[in-house]
Amino acid sequence: MAIDIRLVEETAQYPRPFLKWVGGKRQLLPDLRRRFPAFEGRYHEPFLGGGAVFFDLGPGRATLSDCNEELIDCFCAIRDHADEVILQLRKHIYEREHYYETRAVDPEGLTKIQRAARMIYLNKAGFNGLYRVNSRGEFNVPFGRHKNPNICDEGNILACAQVLRGATIICRPFERVKRTARPGDFVYFDPPYIPLSATSSFTSYHRSGFGMYDQELLARVFESLDKKGVHVMLSNSDVPWIHERFKGFKISRIKARRNVNSVSARRGFVGEVVVTNS
Numbered sequence: 001m002a003i004d005i006r007l008v009e010e011t012a013q014y015p016r017p018f019l020k021w022v023g024g025k026r027q028l029l030p031d032l033r034r035r036f037p038a039f040e041g042r043y044h045e046p047f048l049g050g051g052a053v054f055f056d057l058g059p060g061r062a063t064l065s066d067c068n069e070e071l072i073d074c075f076c077a078i079r080d081h082a083d084e085v086i087l088q089l090r091k092h093i094y095e096r097e098h099y100y101e102t103r104a105v106d107p108e109g110l111t112k113i114q115r116a117a118r119m120i121y122l123n124k125a126g127f128n129g130l131y132r133v134n135s136r137g138e139f140n141v142p143f144g145r146h147k148n149p150n151i152c153d154e155g156n157i158l159a160c161a162q163v164l165r166g167a168t169i170i171c172r173p174f175e176r177v178k179r180t181a182r183p184g185d186f187v188y189f190d191p192p193y194i195p196l197s198a199t200s201s202f203t204s205y206h207r208s209g210f211g212m213y214d215q216e217l218l219a220r221v222f223e224s225l226d227k228k229g230v231h232v233m234l235s236n237s238d239v240p241w242i243h244e245r246f247k248g249f250k251i252s253r254i255k256a257r258r259n260v261n262s263v264s265a266r267r268g269f270v271g272e273v274v275v276t277n278s
């Protein structure tokens, strides 16, 4: 029987994030992989987003968390009910009117399966995979300009469900990882980045934002995990504050292609760093 090479190549890339997320780490994976520690314990990702690093590592035991409740519910639905989410997702079409109708639906009135399918649909059909809510917590991203988006990538969703089976998934603030990580575990922090300049600040991942107070708290959590014998790794922007605050740890500079800027001429390479303790 002839093997369809295209299919083999495509499934070989699974699992990959089932949501496109601002700050997603897919394109940086080769740089990050080189710096992953050899660890025997549990994997923790307290700023989960699309979970690019988690899906790449595919650890048997993991604790995944984020403060975005809708995102966490969506991950739980994929882990526990992937088949049903797929059935719901198949009902959605890439069409402007359908997009705005779906966006206008109050997610509170939906089942958790319908809510997950709605979130994935809005993410695939909306502008640039953005997640943005207004002051009332309503999703307000406009319809995207895609050629032929793959709204329901069933093979990938099922592959994601498979790796998520061994994961505990919780909605909580990042600092809680301090209590749960044990010596020998590995924690990867991918927070909202420190803005490179006042105009490039992009902190509206969530209504609460993420300021310098949170960056300092994160540095303290990083240090206390290090003292406890946990492997820690942190991504952030290449700014003087990071070099100063993480003096004594290993800091590597890497270049990332970013397209969060709405003016396409200003999209391009920005400096990022990876801080590790091993």
Ligand SMILES: C[S@@+](CC[C@H](N)C(=O)[O-])C[C@H]1O[C@@H](n2cnc3c(N)ncnc32)[C@H](O)[C@@H]1O
Residues within 6 Å of the ligand: 021, 022, 023, 024, 025, 026, 046, 047, 048, 049, 050, 051, 052, 053, 065, 066, 067, 068, 172, 173, 174, 175, 190, 191, 192, 193, 205, 206, 209, 210, 214
């Ligand atoms: C840069 S994104 C993570 C991207 C992810 N690594 C990926 O590959 O898609 C940052 C994430 O941190 C979450 N976040 C922001 N503030 C937080 C907080 N105080 N505690 C936990 N999560 C937070 C946001 O909801 C967002 O999903």
